Amino acid sequence: MSQLEIEPLHDDFGARVTGAALSGDLSDAVLAQIRDAIDRYSFLCFPGQDMTDEKQLAFTRLLGEPEAEHVTFGKTGRVTYFGTVGNVQDDGSTKGSADPGTHYQTGNELWHSDSSFREVPSFVSILPAYEVPGEGGATAFASMRAAYARLPDDLRAAIDPLTVLHDYVFSRSRVAPVDPNHAASLPPVVHKLVRQNPANGLRNYYVGSHARSIPGWSGIDSRRLLDDLLERATRPQDIYAHHWQAGDTVIWDNRCLLHRGAGYDADRWRRRMRQTRVVGSEKGVVPGS
Ligand SMILES: [Fe+2]
Numbered sequence: 001m002s003q004l005e006i007e008p009l010h011d012d013f014g015a016r017v018t019g020a021a022l023s024g025d026l027s028d029a030v031l032a033q034i035r036d037a038i039d040r041y042s043f044l045c046f047p048g049q050d051m052t053d054e055k056q057l058a059f060t061r062l063l064g065e066p067e068a069e070h071v072t073f074g075k076t077g078r079v080t081y082f083g084t085v086g087n088v089q090d091d092g093s094t095k096g097s098a099d100p101g102t103h104y105q106t107g108n109e110l111w112h113s114d115s116s117f118r119e120v121p122s123f124v125s126i127l128p129a130y131e132v133p134g135e136g137g138a139t140a141f142a143s144m145r146a147a148y149a150r151l152p153d154d155l156r157a158a159i160d161p162l163t164v165l166h167d168y169v170f171s172r173s174r175v176a177p178v179d180p181n182h183a184a185s186l187p188p189v190v191h192k193l194v195r196q197n198p199a200n201g202l203r204n205y206y207v208g209s210h211a212r213s214i215p216g217w218s219g220i221d222s223r224r225l226l227d228d229l230l231e232r233a234t235r236p237q238d239i240y241a242h243h244w245q246a247g248d249t250v251i252w253d254n255r256c257l258l259h260r261g262a263g264y265d266a267d268r269w270r271r272r273m274r275q276t277r278v279v280g281s282e283k284g285v286v287p288g289s
Contacts, residue, residue, distance in 0.1 A: 010240040012238065013041055013042040013146065014041055014044075014045075016035075021173075025057065035053070037255075043250075057081055060278060063126075063278045069188065074182030084272070086270070086273050088131060106175050107174070111208050112208040114254045117160055120284070121254060121284070125254060126251050133232050134269055139250075139260070142240075142258045144257065146233075158217075159194055162194070164191055164260075165287075168189075168210055169188075186247070190287060214226070244273075
């Protein structure tokens with residue numbers, strides 16, 4: 001049986017993994033090791049992958065149901081599984097920093113968990129890097145599992161029973177207007193504030209830029225708690241910043257990690273990454289539905 005080599009990247013989470021070529025024909029044994037590593041490390045970087053869209057989608061399906069990319073789906077009703085991250089278009093041309101599409105992606109520079117605003121949020125995101133900027137463009141990650149474990153007992157007990165409303169239009173409107181059809185496709189959704197990994201029982205809280213309020217609380221009290229929890233998870237020593245190399249394929253666990261892009265000069269550099277996501281297993285509640 002082939003054995004993955006796993007090298008931790010940060011005290012709290014993250015690992016660099018070698019010994020597997022990611023595609024749809026991984027053995028069950030290697031796939032089980034990858035699943036275990038996701039549950040344990042939350043962030044996995046597989047360097048030097050010879051990735052393509054076809055291999056990525058096949059690998060994505062091994063981990064679960066691919067998630068429909070919400071921007072295309074919300075605007076047009078068309079299901080695609082890939083989101084392009086960066087400024088390189090399908091025809092190879094680039095969009096500069098003044099382009100609305102480039103600007104729209106700056107919403108990703110706020111700490112967030114992908115798809116936390118969906119009724120069923122994502123399990124993992126999978127992101128291979130094909131072209132990376134020579135400067136900037138790192139992605140920072142932080143663990144809400146480690147942050148939950150650090151909480152004082154009284155705060156941990158206080159947040160355990162709470163829920164939290166996640167709202168894409170609330171968060172993205174801070175940087176750019178959201179297409180009306182897209183907005184209508186993503187009504188605000190209530191999730192548990194504290195979630196538990198079903199495989200290992202470890203708990204974490206679940207906040208980020210899409211977290212708008214605590215149902216039943218005033219706006220100011222909600223904001224105080226959500227900002228405090230975000231701050232506690234993202235102190236400088238809690239962060240692992242991933243400096244991308246072309247050929248990296250990264251998988252991260254959206255159930256318990258936050259991330260944010262650091263920005264780069266889109267007029268100077270090319271950046272091309274292709275993202276897929278896997279649908280999670282916990283369903284939230286859309287109020288009024
Ligand atoms: Fe993201």
